[in-house]
Amino acid sequence: MNIKNIVNRDIVNLTNCEHEPIHIPGSIQPHGFLLGLDNDSLLIEFCSANSAAFIKLAPEALLGKHLTAFLSEEAFGAFRSYIKTDTFDSSRPFVFTLDDISFNTTIHPSGNHLILEIEPFPDGTLNLPNLYNQTRKFVSYMEKTTYLGELCQNIADETRQITGYDRVMIYKFDPEYNGEVIAESRRQDLDSFSGQKYPHTDIPAQARELYIKNPLRMIADINYEPVPLLTLDNTGEKSNKSLDLSLSILRSVSPIHVEYLKNMGVGATLTISLLQNQKLWGLIACHHYSPKILPHYTRLSALLHGHFLTSQIAVRETAEEFEVSQGVEKSLSESLELLHQHEDFIEACHQSPALLTLANASGSVIFYNNKLYKNGEVPADDELIPLFSFLAANYSTSGLVTNELTKTYTEHANLSKFAAGIIYHSLAPGTPDGIVWLRKERIETINWAGNPKKAVIENAEGLRLSPRKSFELWMEVVKYKSVSWRKTEISAAGTFTYSLQKHINFRVILDQENRNRILNDELRTANKELANLNWISTHDLKEPLRKIQIFASKVLDREDPDLSAMVKDSVERMRFAAEKMQMLIEDILTYSKTGNMEKVFKTMDLNIILSNVLEELSINIEEKQAIVNRVPLPELNVIPFQVHQLFVNLLTNAIKFTREGITPVIDIRSTIADSEDTPGIMLPRDRKYHQISFADNGIGFEKEYQNRIFGVFQRLHPSHKYPGTGIGLAICKKIMDNHRGFITADAEPGQGATFTLFFPAG
Template sequence: MKIKDIVNRDIVNLTNCEFEPIHIPGSIQPHGFLLGINIHSWKIDFCSGNIQDYIPSTHQAILGNEFKAIFGEKKEALIKDYIKKNALLSSSPLKLKLLGYPFLCTVHKSNEIYILEAESAKENSKKVADVYDQTSQFLSYMNSTHTLKELCEMVVKGIREITGYDRVMVYRFDKDYNGEVFAESVREDLEPFLELHYPHTDIPVQARELYMKNLLRLIVDINYTPVPLYTVDNGEDRNLDLSLSILRSTSPIHVQYLQNMGVGATLTISLIHKDKLWGLIACHHYSEKNLTPEIRLAAQLQGHFITSQIDIRQSNEEYEIARKSNIALEKLNALHLSANEDAFKTVVQNENLLATCNASGVAIVFNNTIYKNGLTPDDRNINKLIKWLSVFTNNGTFSTEKLLDFLPDVNDYCEEASGILYHSLSTENDDCIIWFRPESLTEINWAGDPNKAIVKDANGLYPRNSFKLYKEIVKCQSKLWLQPELNAGANYAHTLQKQFNLLIISQEEEKYRKLSELLKETNSELENINWISTHDLQEPLRKIQMLSSRLLGKEDEQFSETVINSVQRMNNSAKRMQTLLIDILKYTKIQHINDSFETVDPHDVLVEVLSDLNEMINEKQAIIQIETLPQITGIPFLMKQLFTNLIQNSLKYSFPDKTPIVKIKSLGICELNSNSFEVLEFSDNGIGFEQQFAENIFNIFSRLHSQEAYKGSGVGLALCKKIMQVHKGSITAEGIENQGAKFKLYFPLNHE
């Protein structure tokens, strides 16, 4: 059996520093030993090379054997029971004697391997009872604090008392994962780090990910020699994921970083809030130092106290801000505003609009007009800004304390508008409200130049070795928008949107009112014109007809043929004009009909129509074929007018040498646009028309033929369309030139 180590010798280089595989170092720290047990066979697949320092055996003798064959069935049963009972496998230590030596062990699962980590069980320098007494005392201190900072200060003091580290810090991340020492308890002779900032590169992404998985990390001796892990060489990829391991070997870059700081040992506890890494409890010692598992857990428990209190303490700190914002918001909502654009002048000048979000300036944009108050950019820059915001946010919301990060040309006005809170109030235009905050010059004390956090040269990759105080002045950045301020802004934007909608509705109502008045005036004028057309104009037409008839009827007068033809043409023109005026009157009267609908039998209506058209039918020798027709809901006299026009149309546009045939039948019930219609069809064998004119023929005064070829006013089919609209139905036409035409009438079954 061949055995090999799994040390990752390429763990870090110049090209993979940002993706350093720190979770698979293939080695551990020497203050304990590690076994990797296959979860199925319970064979020992991995073993650290230092096991002989703790028990009388070697990794060569152990690897490949079943656990019980080396340590006995009883020990295997104890471990299985421990695994079964502990959901958090590494949270409480298992006391176990292996080959006669006492150990405190933790077990966790890594893929298909149970990782057992064992540390020697030594006499505690502090009894467990004492540790928990201190923790209980800490709880009483916690109840006496009010702010998050006070709580963190109490935590670092309590952890330092329990653990004995030289320095204990609460390290808090900002949104970019730059860190700040938020609270500190330190040995008096050491330089304090309180309020110093550290760049995000000091704790890279992969390290933060591990802090999310493994909440406690211990380095006993910075100058340790890594212990390799061994496995049976069977040709497979034998990496072992040590993300949750307590003994996991540390990145050489991180070790060198700590050495540059002069640190000898560390303990790190993750502070997780809302599923994100909020910060760390970082403990430093300036010589090597180990802790018993009980003391580690006591320290970790205090970390849990912090995370459980973050929301409460932050809420307490933000309560006063929220209270003032809500008071301002209530006063704004209590304003009685008019339903016109003067309302925005009233709102924007109200001091509560600025107080709502603790802003220094505000602008409301409606209908391309800017209403503003306080410290704001000029109108030109506001217009540029809202054009960008509407596109960038897709007419949504946006807030930032550093607009410069998103819009490089903001330098022109960053003094008055480094921070903005924006709410779009329309999806169709640039209507919006924007609160502004001015530049707030901030001095940040960095522990060394953040631009030199990692040093690269031809020989390799190195962490910075200078932690000399570096001061940075941050420009074009405002104070942070706190959540209560963001909430208040969103609430008032919703209220303002209602005001916008009310104003838009009022403007639309005013527009429609004016249109209605204009339409009423126009209709009145049209009625006057109709009266003149149908009454005043018909009088001279009747006189023309009467005089022309008298002239033609005088037997004692001899007129030339030219004169007679002229008088006849004049008489015919007067008749056509009279017919046109009558048709116009019929057309305009239809829109004023308010007759109630009733059930009508089309057969009865057609009997009357055919009786009225008897002379024309006989003259044309036409055949009218009527099939069984269903009853229809309609207005009887309008249906008579409709049927009359359609039959007259078929007779008028028939061939002179061909017997006209008009067929009238039912096509049954048809579904259109989720509505049901009874459909009647009038078809003929006349001259027809080209289908491209199927819609135009329903336009008033529309004619496809000359007056000389076919007499008529061009109103008949327009009248048919109007009648069908009154019935809330429709009419369509199909034609084939020289083969006939079909007209389909759609009567709705429901007139509600």
């Protein structure tokens, strides 16, 4: 029979200690022995080398054998019944007796194996602890303690009493997993470790993971000799067998951790995990200065203390947070009330004490419209303005909460006197406007248990991690940091900022309304004046023009030999100018009416309107021998007389701007369109339009004029050849605006032009 051990012989040093495979050491502590059974056959595949010390059977007599190799048939039957349960209850371990010695067996699965950890009862008792008395004490702790620190001290005292360890400490971890002793119970002759901190390197990441998986860990004798685990070396099988001992109570300990405890002078330990939200919150650490084997049920009593404290952590932290939040909420309510009572809160109330206490800040600053509004203890203006510019450039949307501003705003350590920590929110993204709460620097002296930076030593083998040989008090001064912000303070600052933003926006809207009101009054006055001018242009100017035209006609109709050709030409020019001015006045009147007249919509068949327009323009069409091709048009909700004017203007232009020798052809088309159908036109998304186009084969125009052509008095061609006022297309655009639609133009010189109308569908 070939037997081999599975001891993990990876060398642990400075470069790989964070990756030490502490869950598969391949060895155990000697105060018990271990068997690894195949799940299906229950044959013994692993056995610790010390089995003979407990049951007088060496590994050679057990490996590959059935449990009945040392268990009686009756005991094996009880074992089979025990492992049929879904879960293994550590409070009811499997117990068997051999040679009048009772053995406690804790069982747990590990991959394809069952791990049996077998220990004799060191004090000979198989009784459970007095749970009634223990629970009664827990209730009394709950009733007489208010704060978490008080409760931790009670738990430390009680744990030491029931376990008998020389020292019991309760650690709390910070976010970086540096541990601090927040409660301690000890022998009077021992120096206190209370308040001391231990760096995160003392408990590497993989060790913390095991503390989460296995909440209880015991080392009975720091000077123990690890007992290797043995297995059969079957031919053809891989030689790197291992057994995951993450949940094992007997699992051997990292040699680095052993050296660490030796340097502290510790002889035995018990460690209980304290968890919150599946993370390691802290530890109950029990130290003894000589070897100590704690019985199974006493370990469970200590573990119950851990469970009780774990159940109270969130409750007590919430209670402490609530106590702070009451003051914060009161100040927040006062600040919001001031905000609602004063139209100009920033100017009038920026120095309110409540604005500071809502976040328990030492100072606050509002930067608004290039002005600083300061409250409490704050830096100088020439330091604050660059700070707001930096924050606006980097945190305008997310805000910033930090208790160490120098990490973010580098090279500005001088700010820490007043602004070591800040809560910042922008008031208007895209501007430097914002609000910031400040906390002064709190210079802190940390009491480390030895210098945490001297965890590395150099020996003949090179650099290696050395658990500090000196645990004498070593103090470190920490600067440029403030007290951390609590959740309630951060929330209150955010709530107030949101209300302040609404307040500012409301003020802006009020100011804009006032400006609009003044502007509307001015526009109303201007409109009255324009109405008077319109009356003058449409009545007072028309009458003189008509008289000029009549006088000119009479002069030209006379056959007076005394009138020279020059005089007749001058009179003809005068008459033509008067006609042109009258046409201009009428077009201006039409343009004005298009925007000012009451807009009465009516559902109309556009085919009827188009037929009326064609009838009205029939003489012009016949004179030009124009061809008008049309398709059925839709029925729409329109202003009838304006659409009539619209069609008249478009058809008149198409008839007017023709090429010599070319028969004018006008195509009127209609379809439904949306933004995807017209990629060159910026139509609103998710909306359909009736698209009606008027296309001709006339003289056209350059592309550069396709937008300008809709302006008032925009003429592209000489008036003597193509008479007009340049207002017709401006009237078309205003009509389409009145219908919440669009008009576009597209043309090629000498090829014709297309004017397209877009009426909203539905």
